[in-house]
Amino acid sequence: MRRAGVLTGGAVALMLLGAVCLPRHLASPPRSAIATPASLHISVEQGSLILRGSLPTERSKTTILEQAHTLAAKTRMRVIDQFTVDQQVKTAAWVDMVPQLLPVFGVMVERGSIIIDGRSLLVNGQVAGHREKAEILQALAPVIRAGLRIEDRVVVVSRTASSSAPVPLSALQLLLNQVLTKSSIEFEPKSATITPKGQVVLDHIITLLQRAPDTPIEIAGHTDAGGEAEYNMQLSRRRAEAVKQYLTSHGLPNPFTVIGYGSTRPLAPGRSPSGLHQNERIELLM
Numbered sequence: 534m535r536r537a538g539v540l541t542g543g544a545v546a547l548m549l550l551g552a553v554c555l556p557r558h559l560a561s562p563p564r565s566a567i568a569t570p571a572s573l574h575i576s577v578e579q580g581s582l583i584l585r586g587s588l589p590t591e592r593s594k595t596t597i598l599e600q601a602h603t604l605a606a607k608t609r610m611r612v613i614d615q616f617t618v619d620q621q622v623k624t625a626a627w628v629d630m631v632p633q634l635l636p637v638f639g640v641m642v643e644r645g646s647i648i649i650d651g652r653s654l655l656v657n658g659q660v661a662g663h664r665e666k667a668e669i670l671q672a673l674a675p676v677i678r679a680g681l682r683i684e685d686r687v688v689v690v691s692r693t694a695s696s697s698a699p700v701p702l703s704a705l706q707l708l709l710n711q712v713l714t715k716s717s718i719e720f721e722p723k724s725a726t727i728t729p730k731g732q733v734v735l736d737h738i739i740t741l742l743q744r745a746p747d748t749p750i751e752i753a754g755h756t757d758a759g760g761e762a763e764y765n766m767q768l769s770r771r772r773a774e775a776v777k778q779y780l781t782s783h784g785l786p787n788p789f790t791v792i793g794y795g796s797t798r799p800l801a802p803g804r805s806p807s808g809l810h811q812n813e814r815i816e817l818l819m
Contacts (some may be wrong), residue, residue: 568623572728577610577638577658579768579783580641582598585615585729586649589624593631600632608639610805613777625651625681634676634813637669642690644783649676655684659731659740663689686733688740702748706819708741716814718776723760725771727779735779738817745819746786752776754793757809762795769793776815 536796571587582605588594594616598679605612626645627649645658656678660666674681675727710732719731727735754769754776770793777789799812 554696556588568621569766571622571625571628572648573647573650577641581611581613582638583613587619587622588616588628591618593628594618600635601810604635604639607693615807620780627676627681630675630679634672634724638671640665640669646736648733652683653682653732655686655732655733656687657736659688661690671818682705686737688737690740696764702745703743705745709817712737713814713816720772725768725775727775732779735776739780739783742785742787749788749790751790751792751818753818755798755812755816756816757812758796758799758804759809766793766795769795772815
């Protein structure tokens, strides 16, 4: 009887042990990884068609590259593939539409870009006339049905107009101020790396500064009040230097002066998010 009782007690103990330990040994269903949205940044720069972004499948990348090489063969551009393929990237309806969007670069003059961040499509570039601009917007229209909002920054320029034609500097300064008020030059957080959207703004600025190639220009960097004063001063100057490098690398001959003001010249008082964002800026002064 004692032996039977011991066996019975042992069995009960094993059952209890199993009830406690089994859930620890059984692998719980893995949590699904948080999918990141697909993104795209295609640009034409100095005779090259540069493709950047994160795509969900190799098939989507291959399809886009095939169309890119077809366009490059017609326009004598070089294709630079900087795409990444990641299974954690969430597929989107607009991804399959990208090959049909690429021909718009054949309509643009010198440079242009398309940026998709999952919510909007930003198109930037220069065209010879309003008919060409209408063709581009018509080609981009299908992405609206895919849930994207189009931001149109296509500029119509005259092929016959001289880019060096004299322009009143006061009028040109006003145009620069309007551009920078509407769309600031963005940088990566705590960095002097210009974001793709910041490059789009600079491309627009380049078209304006080409009309005054000999005019001295001050590039002034400003930060918000976060961080140490000395760090802000250095960061603002590095950002201004990055803007100068971008402008000169795209052919602008202007004599540029770079200065960093840190957080010493705020536009908005206080530390509200909107005020901090407004204070962190680049100014171009003639």
